[in-house]
Amino acid sequence: MFRLQPKASAALILGHPGHELRVYGWIRFIRPLTFVITDGSGASGISRLDTTTQLLNHLGSPIGTVYGRFTDEAIYETMLARSLEPLCEVVESIASALIDAEIEIVASDASEGYNPTHDICFELTQAAVELVRKRTQRAIRRYSFCLTEWEGCVPSQIDGEAIHLKLDDTCLNEKVEAARSYVELRDEVDRAIECKGIEYFRNEALIPSTGWTTAPEDYKAGYELRGEQRVVEGKYAQVLRYNDHLLPIFRGLRHYVDQN
Structure with missing residues (x-):
């Protein structure tokens, strides 16, 4: 088991505000520099950044240079348009901040095929870490954490190199109260607790990430299936697809890193 020391300089990169709840204990312990790609406004158009800001301030976790850069609608449109420039700007901003803060460890959302913004977050993080390595010849230890493992979306086996935290009663109670x-996110929190029980959230795991996102040629993400249903229901005009939209962006980000 990898044991993380409090003095380690760490960063946390989230696709949506609220994801910090999943690694509440780790944040409380390490106080990472935290970046959030979107404002979590969803279909309502109402940002939830303020709630996350209050929680991070309470935990003593500083806020990074990218914080609610996109609305949920804007990141969705960016992915549909396969627009690379605004995403490369995010990568540059995060990479510069990681260099300036001499970050040693980075954790992000896992790429689970559940939500495209989570998967984009994973790839943006990988691109930023790769830029840091190229520009400083310094490797950053890279981890991700599952957001939907109870739905079977586990990206990889948790092994001995993972960072494991078992929260004491005080920290667990704080985490549940914060959630x-x-x-x-009250409805989502209630469903998660009903599904797994409070004790499940005592354990936190950050899984070592081996590199860029990979998927077989016939891969179909879970968000595609839900998107197809929403098109039928008249809620979406178009389905966001991995091969048509996400994969070209991923390839573009890798090319950008290679050239810069």
């Missing part, structure tokens, strides 16, 4: 107080 239940996150008004914008």
Whole structure:
């Protein structure tokens, strides 16, 4: 088991505000520099960044240079358009901040095929870490954490190199209270607790990431299936697809890193 020392300089990169709840204990312990790609506004158009800011401030976790850069609608449109420039700007901003803060460890959302923004977050993080390595010849230890493992979306086996935390009763109670107080996510929190029980959230794991996202040629992400249903229901005009939209962006980011 890898044991993380409090003095380690760490960063956390999230696709949506609220994801910090999944690694509440790790944040409380390490106080990472935290970046959030979107504002979590969803279909309502109402940002939930303020709630996350309050929680991060409470935990003493500083906020990074990218924080709610996109609305959820904007990141969705960016992916549909396969627009690379704004995403490369995010990569540059994060990479510069990682260099300036001499970050040693980075954790991000896992790429699970559940939500395209989570997967984009994973790839943007990988691109930023690769830029740091190219420009400083310094490797950053790279981890991700699952957001939907109870739905079977585990990206890789948790092994001995993972960072494991088992929260004590005080920290677990704080985590559950913080989750239940996150008004914008109350329904999701209630479903998660009902599904797994409070004790499940005592354990946190950050899984070593081996590099860029990979998928077989016939891969179909879970968000495609849900998108197809929403098109039928008249809620979406177009389905966001891995091969048509996400993969070209991923390839573009890798090319950008190679050239810079």
